[in-house]
Amino acid sequence: MGLENKLPEGVITTQLEALVNWSRQNSTWPLLFGLACCAIEMIAAGTSRHDIARYGSELFRASPRQADLMIVSGRVSNKMAPVIKRLHDQMSEPKWVIAMGICASAGGPFNNYAIIQGVDKIIPVDVYVPGCPPRPESLLYALEKLREKQGKETFRLYREMDMKAAPAPVEIESLEVLRAGKPA
Numbered sequence: 001m002g003l004e005n006k007l008p009e010g011v012i013t014t015q016l017e018a019l020v021n022w023s024r025q026n027s028t029w030p031l032l033f034g035l036a037c038c039a040i041e042m043i044a045a046g047t048s049r050h051d052i053a054r055y056g057s058e059l060f061r062a063s064p065r066q067a068d069l070m071i072v073s074g075r076v077s078n079k080m081a082p083v084i085k086r087l088h089d090q091m092s093e094p095k096w097v098i099a100m101g102i103c104a105s106a107g108g109p110f111n112n113y114a115i116i117q118g119v120d121k122i123i124p125v126d127v128y129v130p131g132c133p134p135r136p137e138s139l140l141y142a143l144e145k146l147r148e149k150q151g152k153e154t155f156r157l158y159r160e161m162d163m164k165a166a167p168a169p170v171e172i173e174s175l176e177v178l179r180a181g182k183p184a
């Protein structure tokens, strides 16, 4: 008993929050960039054989302002870290990050001074994908896990994130500045 019983056939009801989450789950647009060998597997995920379009994520965007998913596919060097941070800052909220492969997740075999030991040292990560390199199916599974997470997000969570948000993206000129957490 309820409103549904009084509505004509073909009309459905839902909660606004569920509708917004559903639309985000089915139109998560990744940022178009890759860092190393894992990027080739990410590119393969976009082919018809793997069909990333089933999640509405085939639109790899060339501008961070049009993307809400960053797939970090490859090792993160000291030189690239400030660039990745800046791109992440430029993406609109809400935004998500997938660390693809063991290099992006934890440095992988490159335990040396030139490579950041996990991209979560500079930006928050939502899903980690193990493997070297992970196959496109692993990336699609990561998208599944991300969709689960997106389905649980609430307006209250976004409001809290807004309140905690950094004042404004700072100009990052070097890794030292990034590590110190303040502009030059």
Ligand code: SF4
Pocket (backbone or CB within 6 Å): 036, 037, 038, 073, 074, 075, 100, 101, 102, 103, 104, 108, 131, 132, 133, 134
């Ligand atoms: S995880 Fe393996 S395949 Fe991926 S960037 Fe590192 S070395 Fe290359």
